[in-house]
Amino acid sequence: MDEIRKIVEKKYAEAVRKGSCCCGSSTGGCCSAPGGKDAITSGIYGEEVLEKLPESVKNQSFGCGSPTLKAGIHPGEVVLDLGSGAGIDTFLAAERVGPAGRVFGLDMTEEMLETARKNAAEIGAGNITYIKGTIESIPLPDESVDVILSNCVINLSPDKPAVFREAFRVLRPGGRLSVSDMVFLCRVDPAIQKSLDAWAGCVAGAAFVGDLAGFLSEAGFEEVRIVPERIFRFTREELAGMFPDLPPEAAEEVSGALASASVTARRPVQPWMEGADYRIRPAEPGDLGRVEELLRECGLPVEGVGENLESFLVAEKEGKIIGSAGLEIAGESALLRSVASAACARKRRVAETLVRRAVDRAAESGARSVFLLTETAEGWFARMGFTAVSRDALPAEIRSRSALEGVCPASSTCMKLSTAVSPGGVPLVDRERIARILDFLVEIDGLKRVYRAGYLADGSRHESDAEHMWHLGMYALALSGETGFSGDVGRVLRLVLCHDLVELYAGDTYAYDEAGVENQAEREEKAARALFGKLPPDLGAFFYGAWREFEEQVTPEARFARALDHLQGFAQNVISSGKSWTENGITRKRTSLRTSFPRQYSQALAEIVETLYSLADEKGLFAPEEGS
Template sequence: MSETIREVVRKKYANAITAKKGCCGGAGSRTSCCDTSLSKATQMITGNLYSETEVQGLSTDLVATSFGCGNPTALAELYAGEVVLDLGSGAGLDVLLSAKRVGPYGKAYGLDMTDEMLEEARQNQQKSGISNAEFLKGHIEDIPLPDNSVDVIISNCVINLSFDKDQVLQECFRVLKSGGRFAVSDIVLKKAIPSKLQQDLIAWAGCIAGALSDAEYQGKLQAAGFKNVEIQVTRVYDFADLHSELFSQLSKEELTQLQGAVVSAFIRARKPSITACKGVDYQIREATAADLSKVSQLIVSAGLPTAGVESSINNFLVASNKGNELLAVIGMERSGSYGLLRSLAVASSSRKQGIAAQLVTTALSKARSSGIKEVYLLTETAEKYLKQFGFNKVSRAEVPASLLNDSALNSICPACSTCMRLETK
């Protein structure tokens, strides 16, 4: 039955994009790739998922042909320079949004089995002018990417369509890097649905029959090797007043059974990290003028400004391996007894291995021993991460004027940046 399911799903999505219809209603769609059988039911699943700000610059057709049940790009924490993979990427909306968020030094892949979808996605990419995205043909049970090559996997109402979810999750684990994140939106069952619905191919293509319970989802993720599994319900669907072909086969009792059973959820999990050993896998040392080019490349790849780096390169620390390849960098500017921590950047291949934490700890230790009493920083993305080192949020007005005035970052970091402070002891 597995190949039959796959072919039914493929045809439904191919027909949907050809006719510019939404399989699960689509963001703004009024029809369904499941013919008329799930149009009303699944319109509720995908309506109003993307804000106007998020989709600014993208075509209305692209937004209208989003066939998902959530917005994984809004819920996943994506950072500059990361590699993202979207399973079942469809017309490419989530891929293009991800590509914008990871920036020119990151990349977003979209994987889809449907030629018509891939063609549409590539056309949408061309219209958008986004260059750091690539669409691949293949099946989510056999991802055509190398081991340990992806930072984040997203997906939007697709994994439920697979006939072999264990294989999908094993493949996700394989391609994720150490510490990589699994962050998908999907349909989840909170209780059993009528058995006749589970056997219905239209219901399978409509994202219902193949859905797992939350306990099943968690169990399969853990069996694949994932840790820190979280399942957060985002919507509960009410199908009682719908009279589609699909639900017409259900008795009143079975319709009652369906109430509260179908939800969309955001599912998070993480591939365990492999911690690199300081002194064995890498060393931390002071940067030199010879490191300037590579230091600047690392900082730019993280989407951070390089202003002032050249003039203060001797105030930077780097982590390098035995081949003297730079893995990470951090800087500390100084004005009297105040320090400004800046430019924490880690090479994509070395993230989630504890190197950043060692760099921060070493930089703070050096600051403390050199007489710095307070360390400040400006960040747009790392507030949560830096809290673990004792930094607390402060207003920009609380940052010493002498420190900001002496820093090239003062005129570059936007006013919306979060300011943080740590009192050294």
């Protein structure tokens, strides 16, 4: 590994000094093309993209694609370029993140870093920091970056799994990876990977696309896409010049198998649940300074915040304000403003929840239309149901009262959302919301195929989670009057219908599996956040709250539901002739803890349990006690 790294570092240092390509040659090899152009690096950026950069910078590209253009970089984000070279992708990223954002360029070659710093000074890019290090050990903290770029560099690493593990570590949840690199479309002669010349020439280290996808998935990434963009073919003469140490037949395998590809992936995000991870409340006078500080951090104006603070909502986590959304209400119109979330809350759906709450508040105040002005988030607000309108559509009362009208530039997009109802009095449909609900309902259909240890009454097959929850609901309806339960039966039904939803991802944990029970809470908490995070935030919080209520056993409804849950499982074993008890060697003594809850809940349930025990004893359903 060290030998490969030294060869690569030497070749790239020489390339930036001489102005040659990554092969170390300005006249031939893998980078040479007719007309003196670079076969791999030419034409990857349009002139309209490069026109603001000096000629010296344009001529120092060692890339094979345009990862910056595919990353969807937004103002205020933090970007890291792995193997930043002379800096071209850092300059393009710096323009996109703006003064509120930050770009880091990481390179192991001192000559490259010096060149990049010189180029950055020449173009006046003050929001870029260059750091020395390797891409297998990134010198940045955990979860500190929104976007990672890399342009024809990861192929040079002899330990690609380590690169992707490090990338995953420093990306924030929801962060994106956008890479352009060399790949092999099929497996090639292993001799190619032993060629040091081929390593430095962006060839030997190119991974087979199937292996590359595996490295990304193993590191934890999702939404992995690898799209070949250009396939390279070389003559025998070119191959001989590129790889003099390779046998001709091995070198020839490179032609047609080597390609540049766009590689994109995302670090999964676990949405935060309102009520569990944070809370939303009306802003108070003492919040003004903290709200203004958050807005400045996000590059948003603070004019008029103090005058309208009573119409603001804030999201708070552990005493810190992590999000805000404000309203300026004028008659039947409202202006949504100051939608912001702290770095730690981005991609966690906190801002989405704040916007929906603010829109509901505007509607309750009599506003039939909610407007906003945005420079950078038109697409995000469009997904929330807002549509672009002419700035002239802003009502006169908003124009005359809002401090934002004077500070938002003319280039801002004006958007509108109707809070009115249809002529029939039915609320207008939020298509994105409905789509997310339907996706959730389709997803939980899988509970019909998550099987428990217990059996159906006839013993023909295992009982599914869906069947168990339905049956438990029937227990609640049938037995609530017999047990003296005086609570809300409807609430009990809600709890029993939600209590095992998490097993879609966490799986069923057998009541007598001591090892499985040890980490059950951790597995199910993770599953709950993933599953309920698929829903719109308010519904997600509703389902998560129902699941937590059942687990915490604080309310009368939760305690009744738990008693019935244990009773139903016990009864199902008895009426199926103890099939799962026999399979797992369960003794009478081991069931006593499970049945203690219904026995202690009420006399009626205790009598049912004793009747079931008598039947089980009569049929000999329990395994012999140890030592008997």
